[in-house]
Amino acid sequence: MPGEKEIISRVRRRARAGSGVVLGVGDDAAVVRINDAKDVIACCDLMVEGVHFRSERAGPAMIGHKALAVTLSDVAAMGGVARFAMVSIALPRRVSAAYVDEILQGIFDLAAACDVSIIGGDTSSSPDSLFIDTSVIGECSRGRAVTRAGAQAGDTIFVTGSLGASALGLALLEKGYRLDGVEEGSPRGQAILKHLRPHPQLALGREIGEAGLATAMIDVSDGLSTDLWHILEESSCGAVIQAEKLPIAETDELEIDPLQFALHGGEEYELIFTARPERRDEVMQLSNSLGTRVTVIGEIVTERGLRLEQDGAIEDVPPLGFEHKI
Amino acid sequence: MPGEKEIISRVRRRARAGSGVVLGVGDDAAVVRINDAKDVIACCDLMVEGVHFRSERAGPAMIGHKALAVTLSDVAAMGGVARFAMVSIALPRRVSAAYVDEILQGIFDLAAACDVSIIGGDTSSSPDSLFIDTSVIGECSRGRAVTRAGAQAGDTIFVTGSLGASALGLALLEKGYRLDGVEEGSPRGQAILKHLRPHPQLALGREIGEAGLATAMIDVSDGLSTDLWHILEESSCGAVIQAEKLPIAETDELEIDPLQFALHGGEEYELIFTARPERRDEVMQLSNSLGTRVTVIGEIVTERGLRLEQDGAIEDVPPLGFEHKI
Numbered sequence: 001m002p003g004e005k006e007i008i009s010r011v012r013r014r015a016r017a018g019s020g021v022v023l024g025v026g027d028d029a030a031v032v033r034i035n036d037a038k039d040v041i042a043c044c045d046l047m048v049e050g051v052h053f054r055s056e057r058a059g060p061a062m063i064g065h066k067a068l069a070v071t072l073s074d075v076a077a078m079g080g081v082a083r084f085a086m087v088s089i090a091l092p093r094r095v096s097a098a099y100v101d102e103i104l105q106g107i108f109d110l111a112a113a114c115d116v117s118i119i120g121g122d123t124s125s126s127p128d129s130l131f132i133d134t135s136v137i138g139e140c141s142r143g144r145a146v147t148r149a150g151a152q153a154g155d156t157i158f159v160t161g162s163l164g165a166s167a168l169g170l171a172l173l174e175k176g177y178r179l180d181g182v183e184e185g186s187p188r189g190q191a192i193l194k195h196l197r198p199h200p201q202l203a204l205g206r207e208i209g210e211a212g213l214a215t216a217m218i219d220v221s222d223g224l225s226t227d228l229w230h231i232l233e234e235s236s237c238g239a240v241i242q243a244e245k246l247p248i249a250e251t252d253e254l255e256i257d258p259l260q261f262a263l264h265g266g267e268e269y270e271l272i273f274t275a276r277p278e279r280r281d282e283v284m285q286l287s288n289s290l291g292t293r294v295t296v297i298g299e300i301v302t303e304r305g306l307r308l309e310q311d312g313a314i315e316d317v318p319p320l321g322f323e324h325k326i
Numbered sequence: 327m328p329g330e331k332e333i334i335s336r337v338r339r340r341a342r343a344g345s346g347v348v349l350g351v352g353d354d355a356a357v358v359r360i361n362d363a364k365d366v367i368a369c370c371d372l373m374v375e376g377v378h379f380r381s382e383r384a385g386p387a388m389i390g391h392k393a394l395a396v397t398l399s400d401v402a403a404m405g406g407v408a409r410f411a412m413v414s415i416a417l418p419r420r421v422s423a424a425y426v427d428e429i430l431q432g433i434f435d436l437a438a439a440c441d442v443s444i445i446g447g448d449t450s451s452s453p454d455s456l457f458i459d460t461s462v463i464g465e466c467s468r469g470r471a472v473t474r475a476g477a478q479a480g481d482t483i484f485v486t487g488s489l490g491a492s493a494l495g496l497a498l499l500e501k502g503y504r505l506d507g508v509e510e511g512s513p514r515g516q517a518i519l520k521h522l523r524p525h526p527q528l529a530l531g532r533e534i535g536e537a538g539l540a541t542a543m544i545d546v547s548d549g550l551s552t553d554l555w556h557i558l559e560e561s562s563c564g565a566v567i568q569a570e571k572l573p574i575a576e577t578d579e580l581e582i583d584p585l586q587f588a589l590h591g592g593e594e595y596e597l598i599f600t601a602r603p604e605r606r607d608e609v610m611q612l613s614n615s616l617g618t619r620v621t622v623i624g625e626i627v628t629e630r631g632l633r634l635e636q637d638g639a640i641e642d643v644p645p646l647g648f649e650h651k652i
Contacts, residue, residue, distance in 0.1 A: 029406070077355070
């Protein structure tokens with residue numbers, strides 16, 4: 001494990017002072033400037049070795065990437081623009097300087113790709129496991145953050161990308177498959193990649209927030225059933241979704257039920273959002289202009305609960321995903 | 327260990343929505359409002375069981391208190407006002423719900439005392455050790471953050487409170503002394519308390535920042551020698567401090583050298599700051615009005631390095647404290 005002074009100097013070297021950074025890494029705290037007429041969005045996500053990731057399944061750059069990606073996804077889900085990030089990392093003694101460098105590389109590469117400035121953090125040794133906590137500060141126009149609480153009966157329910165691949169990727173990893181043993185671009189390779197290296201839907205989230213398109217929004221961290229359930233609970237309403245409309249991720253696996261993976265699989269980091277039906281065309285235009293797939297999967301209704309319509313029958317869907325966010 | 331949903335509902339129940347909180351705990355992210363003409367201050371500190379604390383030495387409320395206190399101290403050291411905090415916590419399975427409650431109580435009590443709103447966080451299980459990462463968002467008038475880089479030759483060097491008690495407290499804890507086995511209010515009791523339950527100098531830090539009194543400021547987390555050294559490095563200057571002026575914490579221990587503890591002992595969370603000599607009276611008036619002890623300990627000089635004047639002799643002081651902040 002490299003010394004803390006060494007890590008600090010590595011981080012300092014790489015931390016670009018992006019726009020809005022008055023004072024970056026290296027003082028007691030960072031100082032940033034948020035434009036007038038903006039609200040500040042803040043969130044953090046903790047990733048623990050042995051709980052959220054295993055170093056034998058993912059390289060260090062992917063671990064770093066994912067640690068930041070999941071927190072950026074929360075800002076996307078508020079309709080905000082991610083601006084600044086801090087990284088606290090506890091390193092077991094067995095970890096080499098090169099390994100730490102690759103974790104940082106994964107974090108810095110994603111930050112650069114998303115125009116996010118790394119402004120600080122903390123580092124410590126760890127008696128056993130690797131811990132990474134990332135905090136992100138973003139912004140949105142005042143009063144325009146998209147919460148989970150605004151969905152109304154009649155709203156159309158949208159989801160970005162496809163669902164189920166990340167859970168499939170995890171299942172494949174648990175079976176012993178590794179990224180370097182599967183064909184690149186194959187459904188298996190794509191599933192494992194989606195699990196290990198998720199891409200937050202920052203551009204779409206931001207545009208939805210700026211245009212005021214959504215009545216409620218959340219990211220799929222715990223699974224469609226659980227995350228949509230959060231919207232329904234906070235908005236005091238229900239939903240009916242259509243099984244045949246769900247954008248189920250492509251798979252060749254015969255022993256799994258892709259619908260169940262799409263309904264309950266977590267860590268997709270896609271966005272679920274609701275919008276008034278008359279704004280559907282605007283949503284689709286945005287989807288086209290950004291090249292981000294958006295699918296209508298159902299409708300918000302007055303009657304509480306989440307129901308799935310399939311082959312003419314309707315059944316209740318319990319929230320079967322994970323629950324772990326404060 | 328209580329379930330994550332249970333922890334979330336505990337946090338939600340206790341999180342007061344203070345001023346500036348548009349959206350607190352419970353959504354993908356928090357939304358807060360920072361006044362126009364303010365800069366945003368952001369920092370985080372990681373505390374790891376077995377590295378920064380031991381559960382056999384400190385009760386859970388003290389562990390929670392300290393986890394937040396050390397991060398608040400960083401905002402004080404920027405001359406800022408601490409406003410909002412997030413807490414990420416990884417809990418080993420052996421931890422009971424009552425234990426978690428007490429950790430949270432320690433955090434919430436300090437937050438309430440400092441007018442800081444807890445706006446979010448994350449929780450996870452941990453394979454072994456307890457981890458707490460706290461992030462704090464504060465504010466200061468635009469361009470008025472007090473960095474480590476502004477000290478100039480001729481500046482007077484001040485320090486708050488007294489120095490050496492926290493390191494002494496740690497030494498006593500390592501010898502087997504515990505808070506409940508020493509007399510309350512005794513030098514030993516005070517030393518252990520200062521180590522386990524430090525109080526960040528938020529009021530003085532904020533007032534210094536608002537009045538533009540200091541040319542540079544830092545908090546004593548790694549020890550006077552190391553932290554003053556940071557100011558000297560960032561400000562490209564040196565310092566001479568007087569041994570007989572140092573506010574050395576009271577002690578009855580015969581086998582220690584209190585001066586060495588005061589010079590190099592970390593985790594004091596006092597503030598070291600420099601100011602132009604003509605502002606000394608203003609600093610002392612502020613000290614009186616807040617009832618916070620402030621002592622002049624020396625002067626900034628052109629010649630690089632840190633020197634100690636004692637009994638007419640001058641010797642170099644190397645930075646012997648810890649270095650661990652990004």
